[in-house]
Amino acid sequence: MLLLHLPISLYPCPSVSKNFLGYARMNSSPQIEPAGTEADFRIDGHVDVLYQMFESKSNVPFEELSDGAVTLEKMKSAGVAAAVFAFYCPDFHNGAGSAGFLSKLLDYAEQYLTGLVHIKSAKDLNNCISQKEPGMIWLIENADCLLEFDRGRLAQAGIRVAGLTHMGKNRIGDGNNVPFPEGLTSEGKALVKELAKEGLAFDAAHLADPGFRDLTRIYEGPLISSHTGVRALSNIPRNLTRSQVAIIIERKGVIGIAADPKMLATSGEASIDDVFRHIDWIAQSFDVDSIGIGTDFCGFFTPNAGFEDITRLSSLARIMSENGYPEPAIKKIMGGNWRVFYEKLFRQG
């Protein structure tokens, strides 16, 4: 933990670090290119706008939203090339009705997620980056619904990543809020194997430790945690242990650090500096090649001071620069690592 407030380990010599930090402070604006250029795009690995829209029943198309942490306008002004939209299926639907709920959510998304390119291939993603047109990638959060869901429709929707649980217990396994959690059920293991054959990757966010262990035993492909913190800084079951971080890195996955104060600090109050602290812990303990951002915007209610909406991604890039992070590292964290992950996943499809 001693290293926490030092510049990242790419610059282990203290004198070099100090000089670098000084340079970064004096030149904070030239360090980062303007948001939205091809060289400096951003990707948010997890947003909960869809469920918020669906729940509000206001039926306002996404492109017409004017308020909220994530709007089309805000994505454009922040240079966000893509945001990963979670298809969040609440635990109370778990069981026979969950596939029907996902079906409704897909119908809703097809009608109301307007103004964004629906990214279903590496080419779509690269076009969004080069043409500066924001896009969306779809992801399942709580795969209980996939036990009965029409896989043809899933493929048609371009969905290539599934989180196995939400916080509670489902037919696949136990989520992070289950006391004394158990591993994946036999039904869950069979589903993982089927989905993996169909080219899906898995999101370990919300999965309790025994489920994480089982998943890595029966599945060898890429693994992400789309929105999370690390337990070294906020010791709650929702966050990743050091060895889980190491496994995701080894699998060439991405760890999306969230803006949700509940994940960042056990007090439940956090600021943008805490987002940086979680990023920095991974950078200093490992490297920057698997770090991303997965804000979880619209999925939590206590605001993060300084990171209130998606436009504040620029502030986060500035904090990294002020702390001596070199520009290539900042670009990887702000979107480059997610791009590599999704490009590869879509190409394998």
Ligand SMILES: [Zn+2]
């Ligand atoms: Zn979540």
